[in-house]
Amino acid sequence: MLRIKNTFVSDVQPSVSDGLWLKVVGGKVALYLIEAGTPKPLQLVDDNSTATPQDDTIAETTKKVKSDLVGKSTDAKTADTINGAKTYAKDQADNLLGTEQDAATEMTLYGLKAYIDSKVPAGE
Secondary structure (H helix, E strand, O other): OOOOOOEEEEOOOOOOOOEEEEEEEOOEEEEEEEEOOEEEEOOOEEOOOOOOHHHOEEOOOHHHHHHHHHOOOOOOOOOOOHHHHHHHHHHHHHHHHOOOOOOOOOOOHHHHHHHHHHHOOOOO
């Protein structure tokens, strides 16, 4: 067990072997435990919605959460990521556009063009 007697609030690491350091970072505060002169950053705990600490785990880091949210450029349109949503949106846009071969009965922009072309005499 480590008993902490020293608590420091500073923007530079205090010269102590053991203590609690609250570092001011851009108007916010980061918390470090200094053991044997080495600062160890506080990590948030996920209590897994229980009252006991036995099943507590370290919470996901911001970098991991961001990575999971953005996903990969190869994500399928069904992926619950930003890149998955982009793939879905591109797929929907491609479906709306259609192809130059679409008939006038197709519900696409090329289909609409074919329909209009069929109703307007050539040269008008």
